Amino acid sequence: MKKYPFLCILIFLSSAFLFSCHNVSSEANENKSSTNSSSIKIPEFSGDSAYAYVAKQVSFGPRIPNTLAQEQCATWLFEKLKSFTPNVEIQETNVTGYDGTKLKCKNIIATINPENHNRIAIFSHWDTRPWADEDTSKIYHSRPFDGANDGPSGVGVILELARQMIHEKPEIGVTLVLLDVEDYGVSGDENSYCLGTQYWAAHFDKSKGIPQYGILLDMVGAPNSRFMFEAGSIRYARPVLEKVWKEAASLGYQQYFIPNETGGVTDDHVFINGIAQIPTIDIIDYDAMRNGGFGYYWHTHYDNMKVVDKGVLKSVGQTLLNVIFKEGKL
Numbered sequence: 001m002k003k004y005p006f007l008c009i010l011i012f013l014s015s016a017f018l019f020s021c022h023n024v025s026s027e028a029n030e031n032k033s034s035t036n037s038s039s040i041k042i043p044e045f046s047g048d049s050a051y052a053y054v055a056k057q058v059s060f061g062p063r064i065p066n067t068l069a070q071e072q073c074a075t076w077l078f079e080k081l082k083s084f085t086p087n088v089e090i091q092e093t094n095v096t097g098y099d100g101t102k103l104k105c106k107n108i109i110a111t112i113n114p115e116n117h118n119r120i121a122i123f124s125h126w127d128t129r130p131w132a133d134e135d136t137s138k139i140y141h142s143r144p145f146d147g148a149n150d151g152p153s154g155v156g157v158i159l160e161l162a163r164q165m166i167h168e169k170p171e172i173g174v175t176l177v178l179l180d181v182e183d184y185g186v187s188g189d190e191n192s193y194c195l196g197t198q199y200w201a202a203h204f205d206k207s208k209g210i211p212q213y214g215i216l217l218d219m220v221g222a223p224n225s226r227f228m229f230e231a232g233s234i235r236y237a238r239p240v241l242e243k244v245w246k247e248a249a250s251l252g253y254q255q256y257f258i259p260n261e262t263g264g265v266t267d268d269h270v271f272i273n274g275i276a277q278i279p280t281i282d283i284i285d286y287d288a289m290r291n292g293g294f295g296y297y298w299h300t301h302y303d304n305m306k307v308v309d310k311g312v313l314k315s316v317g318q319t320l321l322n323v324i325f326k327e328g329k330l
Ligand SMILES: [Zn+2]
Pocket: 001, 129, 150, 183, 299
């Protein structure tokens, strides 16, 4: 995700103010069960499990393109998904970074209910930005950072979704896409971001059906997250926003899912909408009225496991399970 919102009315150039880190207890939300007004059986999402998947990704080191950590984490993600569903593939290619560097790119794709062409897609990127260039301390600007919320949080949620769909299958098909080389971009060149996404959007397998809509997860684990109606999501897929936020409200997650409009960000969903033409929303911790828009941890060395909260992961994952399992049923 990018520093320059493309539809944002208020852009705060100083995103570097530090806020204290509040690792809010997640237990209250962990104890909530999915509430279903109908007879649809919806699995219980585990925030603990999603959290463990985030920590595992971080343990490989920063998942920067062309590093051993990228190789090792890709293998682990593939094997983990494969343990949940047989239909997993790695879409491998090379993409060219803003500086001309050839970058290995591995998008990892799992297809749940491949026979059902009535499907939706869930996306998150798994790579790490190579530099903490938003850090207040310049010594970090050229250094890599853990990247726990920026990338792995959404992937952790997706892995837990896949685990929950082993035994209990939804009515619809679900495509899970873990995107690589999202965060290698530079300011002023929007197209230098989301390189793996651009490749996926131009080459995805349509033989299993084109997803009706998509949901992108980006930075979905921070305490005090603010998931709002992001401008690009409004533009492309407002009904999907309304559906998802309504489901979150029904589960009591209004604290995080705030149905107020905010500015736009250049994120994977822009390319999924623009190239693949799949109406796709972005669930992202972004509030244009907050200093800097993104959370204080964004592209700083503060983005580590301390800014990942099990309860917030649970709020996103349970909301998605409810959406997925109600599709085709109501
Ligand atoms: Zn990022």
